[in-house]
Amino acid sequence: MAEIAYWEAIRRAHDEELAHDRMVVAMGEDIGVAGGTYKATSGLYQKYGADRIIDTPISENSYTGIGIGASMAGLRPIIEIMSINFALLALDTLINAAAKIRYMSGGRVSCPIVMRTPGGTAHQLAAQHSARLARMFMSTPGLRVVTPRGPLDAYGMLKSAVRCNDPVIIIEHESMYNMRGEVPDEETFRPLEGAEIVRAGTDVTLIGYNYSVHLCLAAAEKLAAMGVSAEVLDLRALRPIDRDTIRRSVEKTHKVVIAEEDEATVGVGSEIISVIVEECFFALDAQPVRVHAADVPVPYNRQLEKAAIPNADDVLAAALKVLGRV
Amino acid sequence: MNASDQKRLLREMIFYRRFEERSFEAYMERKIGGFLHLYSGQEAVATGVLEAARCGHDYVITGYRDHVHAIKAGAPAREVMAELYGKVTGSSRGRGGSMHIFDPTVNFMGGYALVGQPFPLAAGLALACKHKGTDQIAICFLGDGANNQGTFHETMNMASLWKLPVLFVCENNLYAIGTRIDRSTAVTDQYKRMCAYNIPSSQHDGQDIDAVMAAAGDAIAHVRGGKGPYFIEFMTYRQRGHSMSDSNAYRSKEEERQWLERDPIRIYGERLKKAGVMTDKDIAAMEKSVLEEIENDVVRFAEESPEPRVEDLNKYCLDDQPDPRWIGPLAQGEQHG
Ligand SMILES: Cc1ncc(C[n+]2csc(CCOP(=O)(O)OP(=O)(O)O)c2C)c(N)n1
Ligand SMILES: [Mg+2]
Numbered sequence: 001m002a003e004i005a006y007w008e009a010i011r012r013a014h015d016e017e018l019a020h021d022r023m024v025v026a027m028g029e030d031i032g033v034a035g036g037t038y039k040a041t042s043g044l045y046q047k048y049g050a051d052r053i054i055d056t057p058i059s060e061n062s063y064t065g066i067g068i069g070a071s072m073a074g075l076r077p078i079i080e081i082m083s084i085n086f087a088l089l090a091l092d093t094l095i096n097a098a099a100k101i102r103y104m105s106g107g108r109v110s111c112p113i114v115m116r117t118p119g120g121t122a123h124q125l126a127a128q129h130s131a132r133l134a135r136m137f138m139s140t141p142g143l144r145v146v147t148p149r150g151p152l153d154a155y156g157m158l159k160s161a162v163r164c165n166d167p168v169i170i171i172e173h174e175s176m177y178n179m180r181g182e183v184p185d186e187e188t189f190r191p192l193e194g195a196e197i198v199r200a201g202t203d204v205t206l207i208g209y210n211y212s213v214h215l216c217l218a219a220a221e222k223l224a225a226m227g228v229s230a231e232v233l234d235l236r237a238l239r240p241i242d243r244d245t246i247r248r249s250v251e252k253t254h255k256v257v258i259a260e261e262d263e264a265t266v267g268v269g270s271e272i273i274s275v276i277v278e279e280c281f282f283a284l285d286a287q288p289v290r291v292h293a294a295d296v297p298v299p300y301n302r303q304l305e306k307a308a309i310p311n312a313d314d315v316l317a318a319a320l321k322v323l324g325r326v
Numbered sequence: 327m328n329a330s331d332q333k334r335l336l337r338e339m340i341f342y343r344r345f346e347e348r349s350f351e352a353y354m355e356r357k358i359g360g361f362l363h364l365y366s367g368q369e370a371v372a373t374g375v376l377e378a379a380r381c382g383h384d385y386v387i388t389g390y391r392d393h394v395h396a397i398k399a400g401a402p403a404r405e406v407m408a409e410l411y412g413k414v415t416g417s418s419r420g421r422g423g424s425m426h427i428f429d430p431t432v433n434f435m436g437g438y439a440l441v442g443q444p445f446p447l448a449a450g451l452a453l454a455c456k457h458k459g460t461d462q463i464a465i466c467f468l469g470d471g472a473n474n475q476g477t478f479h480e481t482m483n484m485a486s487l488w489k490l491p492v493l494f495v496c497e498n499n500l501y502a503i504g505t506r507i508d509r510s511t512a513v514t515d516q517y518k519r520m521c522a523y524n525i526p527s528s529q530h531d532g533q534d535i536d537a538v539m540a541a542a543g544d545a546i547a548h549v550r551g552g553k554g555p556y557f558i559e560f561m562t563y564r565q566r567g568h569s570m571s572d573s574n575a576y577r578s579k580e581e582e583r584q585w586l587e588r589d590p591i592r593i594y595g596e597r598l599k600k601a602g603v604m605t606d607k608d609i610a611a612m613e614k615s616v617l618e619e620i621e622n623d624v625v626r627f628a629e630e631s632p633e634p635r636v637e638d639l640n641k642y643c644l645d646d647q648p649d650p651r652w653i654g655p656l657a658q659g660e661q662h663g
Pocket of ligand 2: 500503
């Protein structure tokens with residue numbers, strides 16, 4: 001068991017899957033000779049060559065489409081899009097094609113692609129580099145959407161995603177690439193479905209995904225110091241959502257906070273609250289509270305950016321609110 | 327061009343270089359955040375093209391490497407610097423930062439982060455000029471890498487079809503971040519791609535401002551004359567990394583050295599010296615005055631300006647003072663059913 005960085009975990013998964021199956025290729029801007037914006041493919045161009053580590057022009061819609069087409073004929077492309085903002089250019093091919101081809105063909109054709117992209121705010125990257133947008137992909141039938149919170153899932157979910165026969169969207173986060181965590185030395189797969197209780201508790205459930213899990217964990221730590229036992233649930237997959245794990249946790253704590261870095265409207269939190277209302281409305285002792293970004297394009301100015309994006313203290317305040325302690 | 331204009335142009339380029347290098351320093355001091363893309367080495371392109379255009383009258387639009395284009399178009403340098411500092415006095419009131427400089431008072435319609443996004447926006451600006459029957463044109467500056475986006479092809483077709491008054495300026499600096507043009511682009515001479523759209527085009531040295539101005543002058547005359555779009559390609563080179571986090575590891579030192587020899591400021595300075603317009607001493611004095619102006623005016627303004635107020639976070643999201651006639655809510659009596 002070694003402690004490695006998130007980007008190293010992704011790199012290792014690429015390396016193992018490329019070695020395992022000649023049909024696996026990686027595609028994206030600057031991933032080959034330049035080694036990848038987040039180093040997730042560094043050294044692999046030298047190892048596997050230009051035919052398998054494919055540097056693409058800045059043509060997101062079409063190179064993603066090419067990846068999808070190749071997947072229909074047997075390849076297993078891992079497509080990197082430098083930022084989820086740029087993935088908007090590839091929405092046509094992802095949503096109109098990849099997500100629908102299996103269905104439209106009556107199950108006769110599949111698109112086993114993986115599209116990896118970071119979504120989230122980092123440090124003053126301003127409105128056109130700060131989209132989160134997980135909510136947009138999670139609303140699309142035909143896709144799988146996962147949000148690894150640390151190196152273990154980043155590694156193990158990418159490996160499962162490559163093997164899985166569905167199109168899988170992996171949403172990473174700029175602020176997580178250097179985060180470190182333990183990953184087993186032996187080959188490991190992590191499931192693409194299923195929420196995970198990452199900290200058990202009894203008084204309140206804090207639900208997060210992607211980076212916001214870390215906000216929940218930090219808030220849980222502070223709550224513990226105040227004598228409150230918070231349970232932290234990482235959704236892990238936004239599509240499909242693990243309704244059972246959510247229900248079980250709410251039936252235990254009766255109080256819920258949902259933390260998302262994205263704006264609230266038609267978002268992850270709205271969906272989770274709908275799930276809770278449908279699954280276990282009568283288990284609730286208090287109105288659920290959403291922690292989310294301000295409803296504005298993300299500003300450049302540091303103070304404004306901080307005000308727009310939720311932090312651990314916001315999660316803490318929300319928890320105290322559902323607990324009736326404010 | 328008379329000697330005083332020549333001197334002014336040289337000073338402008340020295341000023342732009344110093345502006346960029348000074349923002350580099352401010353970034354290192356963490357006074358500027360986010361992504362910062364510097365224009366050092368490419369100054370002759372924006373300076374020369376916009377010298378040939380009618381700044382403040384024509385529309386200008388570009389990508390994220392936008393400070394110099396904005397200033398040459400007429401945006402006050404101090405406001406551009408204040409924007410890099412995220413201050414409320416900045417060109418975008420601190421909301422946009424380095425990649426999103428806007429100054430509609432001089433028709434500088436923005437810097438955009440999404441590669442290829444400005445192509446259709448530029449054609450749209452041109453459509454408006456044509457519709458209004460003015461003699462304005464739209465000028466779109468973008469890199470070589472942008473030409474592989476779908477928007478490039480779609481826009482060229484419509485701009486040509488509709489004979490829009492738009493000048494596309496391709497700043498071919500040979501790289502899109504770390505990918506060299508021949509590894510991303512089937513036809514490396516960008517101007518040749520225009521035959522597919524029936525748009526006249528040409529390629530020129532982007533390091534020699536006289537060559538830039540002459541070529542841009544012809545192209546602009548074509549566009550303003552109602553003959554439709556023109557695509558002009560300038561061969562150039564950025565001296566720094568793509569952005570602050572880039573070490574240029576993918577470029578050879580030899581290549582960088584060769585291009586440094588073709589530094590546009592040096593080329594022009596030498597020419598003016600040969601022509602007897604400037605002496606070494608004049609140039610040194612000019613550099614000193616630029617340094618002082620940047621410190622005492624531009625940087626000081628940025629440093630001393632206030633931050634936006636956090637209470638104003640939602641400002642500019644939508645019209646702050648909408649006309650209730652169009653917005654509602656429905657009055658009691660208006661509710662049917
Ligand atoms: C749609 C989109 N895809 C990718 C990027 C990431 N990116 C930013 S700049 C750039 C290279 C652009 O190169 P070029 O057009 O030649 O302009 P230069 O930076 O050389 O001036 C890339 C790939 C982006 N900003 N937008
Ligand atoms: Mg370029």
